[in-house]
Each structure stands twice: as structure tokens, then as C-alpha cells.
Amino acid sequence: MRWRGRRQSSNVEDRRGQSGAPGGFGRSGRPMQIPIGRGVGGGGLSGIVILVVLFFVLRACGIDPLQILEGGSGPANPQVTQDEAPGSQPSDAEAQFVSVVLAETEDVWNGIFQAEGQTYTEPRMVLFTDQVRSACGFASAASGPFYCPGDSRVYIDLGFFRELSQRFGASGDFAQAYVIAHEVGHHVQNLIGVLPEFNRQRQTMGQAEANRMSMRVELQADCFAGIWAHFTAQKGLLEDGDIEEAMNAAHQIGDDTLQRRTQGYVVPESFNHGTSEQRATWFANGLRNGRLADCDTFNNPI
Template sequence: MRWQGRRQSDNVEDQRGEGGGFPGGIGRGGGFRLPGGSGFRTARGGGFSGIVILAAIFLFLKFCTNIDPMQILVGEGGGQLVPGQSQAPSGDTSVKNDDQMTQFARTVLAETEDVWSGIFQAEGQQYPAPTMVLFSGQVRSACGFASAASGPFYCPGDKKLYIDLSFYDELEQKFGASGDFAQAYVLAHEVGHHVQNLIGVLPKFNAMRQSMSQADANSMSVRVELQADCFAGIWGHFTKQQGILEVGDLEEALNAAQQIGDDNIQRRTQGYVVPESFNHGTSAQRANWFKRGFDSGKLESCDTFSGNI
């Protein structure tokens, strides 16, 4: 991936070394994260022909959940604080470290900003970019407290994505998913959750799952996560158009998607799989939906809410 020398995002808060936090953990209605760490609880130009995918979501919400679909674009901000906890402080927004991995993360974030700004602009809308919070060890967000063991996550409550960059070492060493495009996929997936938050998918899911059984919530969570994978693929599609990708980059991302599938993780950690507990999707599903977005670059290709996945 030819990322050096490209624009770097300023939408970054570097909280590494601050060590803030409090006990509790991300609440059930809180962050959306990529599986990882030791805590396995587990564009331009695309246009909003994605109205098609929103229409599919509208139909799902109307006929399956009794939720008013006309409110889906309101962007309610689905994250909520764990009871008894307060909003996270704004913190120091300066970027304290400028090592190569920090530069890489800022560059990838900038690329997602360009792609999604183009897609939103094509429909006469503005794309409010998320903030990326770099932390070490532990962090608190509007969704509650989290440790590095939780892996990268997105909090809809404050519209920020959180990552301890040491996760990339684990991604390579524990999961066998190496390469800079595999690392970029991690960030693009969390940005995919931000897009879902903006179009109303996450607020509705957070509201729905409060009254769902765990099995039903897991099943719906898989569809949400696979759509974020597909959105990451859309970003990859336009990144390829810009000539940034190199030979083998797509394979790196597909390998990463496969390595962090629920079935693969469960086999590695407990020696057997429990399909009803899946909440991110199987290895095959994750790779397939990323590839769909990558091949098409179109939002309507990412309708994970209709039919089989």
C-alpha cells in the first residue's frame, strides 16, 4: 500500500500514556468493535444509489421491528453510558507521537475521509468525519470503559473510533494477518460503523437489541458487522482506483477478515465453535462481504439485512 507522502488526518486525539479510565466496561448498547486482544467475548463517485440499501433497511425496520423508518436518517447517536458513569473528557487533542505507525493510521483515516466525503457529497450531503482516539492500555469513551484487550472499537455516542496500535502486533503475531492493507482494513471497518451511525443503522440496532434475546441480538449483530466489512470494502475499491494499492494488498485484507471470523477465533481459543454465539460473522462471511464492497464500490451491494448472508 503506497501510503507514504499522502495527506494525514488531523481528526486525531492521542491519549497514549494518560492511563485514564474507570471500571465498568462497554455496555450492551455501546461500542462496536473488531474482535481482538485477549478479551475475545467474543470515493468518491459511489453516489447514494445507496438509497437502494436504505430502502431495504427501511422495509426491514417497518415490517420486522415496528420502528418508524422515516426517522432512520436522524442520527440519534445510539451509544449510551454505562449506568453511573460520566461522559468522557475531551482530552488533549494534540498528536503527541509521530512514529511511523501513527503516521500510517492518520493517513488511512484521511483516505476514508476523502472517500466517504465524496460519496456523501454526491447526494448533496456533508460527511462529518469521526475522530480517531489513540490510546494505550485502557481508555474511557461515551460508551464506557475499555481496555486494549477489547480490540479496536467505534462508539456511536461520541462518534469516535478507538484503537491501541499495539493491536496490529497481535493481528500479525496471533492471527497471522500481516501487511499494511490488513491494518488499514481494521480502521476502515470501524469507519464503516461510523457511516452506519450516520445513516441510522446503529441507533436503530441499539434500540432494538434492548428487547431482544441474546441469540436474536447476536444474529442481528452479525448483519451489522458484515455491513461494516462491506463498507470497508467500498473504501478499498476507491483506494484501488487512486492507484494506492500494490500487488497482494487485497489478499492481505481478505486474510485478515478470515482470521478474525467468529468460527476461526472460537476454534483457536476454545477448540470448538458455537454458531449461535457468533456476533461478527464467520471467516467466509467476513471475507465475502468485504470483497463485495471492494468489487462494486456501491452501497446497494452492502445490504446485509435482506435474505441470507
């Protein structure tokens, strides 16, 4: 990806080296359950299906669904506590890269929302080491990158990218960009009301039903990442092999591939992010035309 010399986002908080949680809750500790982005549950199609259908219908009619959903999604401008105060802007190349990727997602989603007469509220990205405190609770780096709808922030320990390459065989800068774009996709879901409805419904769901709905939420975020890649390609920022890197990353972190690697067998009823094929397919759906309508995982087979 041609990223050097491009604008860096001003929405990055560098908390690396800060103490994020008490008790030495480090990389080998048991991760917290984060409401969305990693290890989520979900289920019960009806409410989310209706909401997504309404979103696309209202957009087509020139009505702003964000105004209708106001108050139902996570806080657009959350209060920043002392623990959440922004850190210094990153100066190392690895952090500068993710800052540029975040800036590129801002450009794409601002453009998409503006084209519909809407305003895109940009998320913040928090860089941390080993452990972090968010509005969703304490988490360790073992949780992996995650999005917290409670404070509209994407959290990532950059060590995850080394693990992605060395342990999971998904190397390359665009594989990393795909991960960031996926988490930003959850932020878009939060803005349009998908996440609030999902989190409301799953309180009354059984685990199997919750897992099925979680897959649809996660695959839509993959599709939104594909939309970002579509417009990034149009800007001439992609290099040979970039799309292949993203597709490989999507494949390597599919539930079935991960389970085979870690335990030697798969348990389909426990899937909550999607299979390797599903994740790559929905990323490709967004990439193909860059249209939100191609990312309706709730009304189409997955």
C-alpha cells in the same frame, strides 16, 4: 499500501501514555462491553430492514435521509470534555500510517456522501495505550479496536496490530487498514441511522436474536470497508498483495476461526461478527463495485 507522503487526518487524538481509567484496568483485564464495534449484540430484523430500505429508496429519489434521521443517530458534533481533549498529533511511523488511512477514508466517504447531495461528518480516531475512557465507558486494550457512537470516535491501541500479525496470522499494512476501515464503516452506519435503530431494538431482544442481528451489522461494516478499498485501489494506492492481506485478515477474525483457535470448537449460536467466509465475502462485495446497494446485509442472505 502506498501511504508515505500522503495527507494525514487532522481528526487524530494521540492519548498514548495518558491514564485512561482508574484501578490499573490493563491489557489482561476483563474488557468492558462496548455498544458497537467489538462484542456487540443485535437482532430483530424488521425495524432495521425498513430503515435500510428507506435509506436506499430515499437516496434514489434525491431526498436526504440524514435530515430525516436527524436526532436519531449519535451526536454529530459531541461535546469534548477535558478527559476527551485532543492529544498531540502522532509523530511515529505506525501512528502516521493510521492517520493517513483515516484521511483516505475521509476522502472516500466525503465523496460518496457529496455525490448524493449529503454531508459526511468525519469521525475522530483516538490512539491509546492499555486503557481508555470513552462516551461508551471505560475499555481496555483487550477489547480491541472499537467505535463508540456516543462520541463518534474510533478507539485503537496500536498494539492490536502486533497481536493481529503474531497471534492471528494477519500481517501487512493493508490488513491494518481494513481494521480501521471496518470501524469507520460503523461510523457510516451511525450517520445513516442503522446503529441507533439496532441499539434501540436490541434492548428487547434475547441473546440469540441479538447475535444474529449483530452479525448483519458487522458484515455491513465489512462491506463498507470493501467500498473504501475499491476507491483506494482506483487511486493507485494499492500494492501487490494488499487485497489478499485484507481478505486474510477478514478470514482470520471470523467467529468460527477465532473460536477454533481459542477453544477448539465452534458455537454458531454465539457468533456475533460473522464467519470467516461471511466476512471475506461481504468485504469482497463492497470491493467489487464500490456501491452502497451491494452492502444491504439486512435484506439478503448472509
